[in-house]
Amino acid sequence: MLKIYQPAEAKQTILKRKPIDDYEIPESMQQNMLKLFGENLTPDQAVARIIKEVRSEGDQALRKWTQVLDGTALDRFRLTNEEIQAAKKSISDEMKLALQLSIERVQAFHQRQPLSSWISNDLGGTVGQMIRPIRRVGLYIPAGTAPLPSSVIMSAVPAQVAGVQEIIIVAPPDRKTGKISPLIAATAALLGIHEMYAIGGAQAIAALAFGTESIRAVDKIFGPGNLFVMLAKKQVYGSVGIDNLAGPTETMVIADEFAKPAWVAADLLAQAEHDLLASAILLTPSLELAKQVDEEIQLQAQKLSRTAMINSSLLNRGGAVITKNIEEAVTLANDYGAEHLCLAVQQPWQLVEKITCAGGIFIGENSFEVLGDYVAGPSHVMPTSGSARFASPTNVWDFIKIISLIGLDDQTVSQIAPAAATIAKAEGLDAHASAAEIRL
Numbered sequence: 001m002l003k004i005y006q007p008a009e010a011k012q013t014i015l016k017r018k019p020i021d022d023y024e025i026p027e028s029m030q031q032n033m034l035k036l037f038g039e040n041l042t043p044d045q046a047v048a049r050i051i052k053e054v055r056s057e058g059d060q061a062l063r064k065w066t067q068v069l070d071g072t073a074l075d076r077f078r079l080t081n082e083e084i085q086a087a088k089k090s091i092s093d094e095m096k097l098a099l100q101l102s103i104e105r106v107q108a109f110h111q112r113q114p115l116s117s118w119i120s121n122d123l124g125g126t127v128g129q130m131i132r133p134i135r136r137v138g139l140y141i142p143a144g145t146a147p148l149p150s151s152v153i154m155s156a157v158p159a160q161v162a163g164v165q166e167i168i169i170v171a172p173p174d175r176k177t178g179k180i181s182p183l184i185a186a187t188a189a190l191l192g193i194h195e196m197y198a199i200g201g202a203q204a205i206a207a208l209a210f211g212t213e214s215i216r217a218v219d220k221i222f223g224p225g226n227l228f229v230m231l232a233k234k235q236v237y238g239s240v241g242i243d244n245l246a247g248p249t250e251t252m253v254i255a256d257e258f259a260k261p262a263w264v265a266a267d268l269l270a271q272a273e274h275d276l277l278a279s280a281i282l283l284t285p286s287l288e289l290a291k292q293v294d295e296e297i298q299l300q301a302q303k304l305s306r307t308a309m310i311n312s313s314l315l316n317r318g319g320a321v322i323t324k325n326i327e328e329a330v331t332l333a334n335d336y337g338a339e340h341l342c343l344a345v346q347q348p349w350q351l352v353e354k355i356t357c358a359g360g361i362f363i364g365e366n367s368f369e370v371l372g373d374y375v376a377g378p379s380h381v382m383p384t385s386g387s388a389r390f391a392s393p394t395n396v397w398d399f400i401k402i403i404s405l406i407g408l409d410d411q412t413v414s415q416i417a418p419a420a421a422t423i424a425k426a427e428g429l430d431a432h433a434s435a436a437e438i439r440l
Contacts, residue, residue: 047231074173078214109378139156143171253268254330281338359388
């Protein structure tokens with residue numbers, strides 16, 4: 001089940017990424033596009049059509065596309081207070097305790113993130129920066145194959161720590177009930193969030209970006225989703241802020257000969273069960289370990305409910321890469337920039353300083369990635385598709401704005417205005433130069 005690769009081969013296969021809008025569309029999806037839209041549109045074209053209609057027709061377009069794409073006819077989108085309270089009552093005490101533990105740990109982690117305005121008089125007069133939270137944000141919570149209450153916590157808590165006052169949640173409606181999953185609604189309620197809408201897909205992103213009769217537009221959109229959600233975020237960016245364009249989820253495990261094969265296998269399986277495009281990759285100099293991990297994967301997979309998805313994910317997007325040594329494994333990991341990088345080696349802290357590109361580093365076999373998904377503390381919303389080269393996990397800074405302060409005194413103005421005029425003249429901006437010189 002776990003293919004074995006040499007590094008050169010892996011670079012051309014499982015370590016080679018595609019842009020988000022360059023994934024091959026299965027024939028079944030192409031046929032479905034023809035059925036839904038009446039013509040063979042690309043996903044990008046389909047998303048553009050949905051956004052245009054939502055922008056011009058508002059709620060009417062939301063109802064249309066929710067009916068067409070989700071098979072649900074809705075009279076209203078927002079959950080009532082009664083529905084939210086019923087959702088809270090529907091979850092077990094055990095689940096409530098688990099969610100509260102997650103909330104507390106994620107809050108504690110993000111409250112330690114430095115966040116402060118500052119003012120200085122060292123540059124003549126007063127200069128500085130003011131930190132202000134974004135006013136209104138929208139969180140997209142996916143619910144394709146299963147509801148994800150953890151995604152509510154991992155996005156909403158950093159926003160609350162940053163001081164965001166208006167947090168709204170959108171999530172696809174259940175085909176049977178037409179409502180948001182009670183688990184998602186209950187989690188949001190535990191966080192004190194009560195503005196929730198049963199709307200998903202590209203139409204939800206369009207509603208968040210431009211507003212409709214029922215939904216006020218937000219200032220920034222957060223949250224992962226399928227290909228259509230990501231393409232929608234890409235198309236509305238500029239009219240509204242977005243966090244990132246998340247690709248398929250990915251885990252990379254660097255393991256030496258001392259790693260426990262059963263544990264490594266369990267971690268790879270946990271990643272592969274996400275979806276068909278999930279990547280679960282092992283880097284190790286030990287061919288014997290790779291073979292033992294493969295044996296464990298086959299044994300453990302038999303007991304799991306998503307075996308078909310796991311098999312497909314590992315076959316097409318996963319594998320084991322046999323490196324010359326751990327140093328080569330680290331080089332490959334830095335080049336790849338995995339969302340989750342797990343160090344299943346005897347001395348993991350010796351590798352940490354050598355890692356330059358990853359969404360999150362899981363240090364040692366006890367710090368496994370699943371804990372990061374739920375209760376470790378950092379947000380599990382991490383950069384994917386190699387964006388760890390320039391992006392960070394969702395954190396408090398994503399939910400704030402920095403406003404510069406400039407309050408210079410007369411002496412400083414007289415000293416620096418000539419330089420401003422000189423540069424302005426070089427740029428051919430005479431009015432700029434004049435505005436500086438008139439004060440001298």
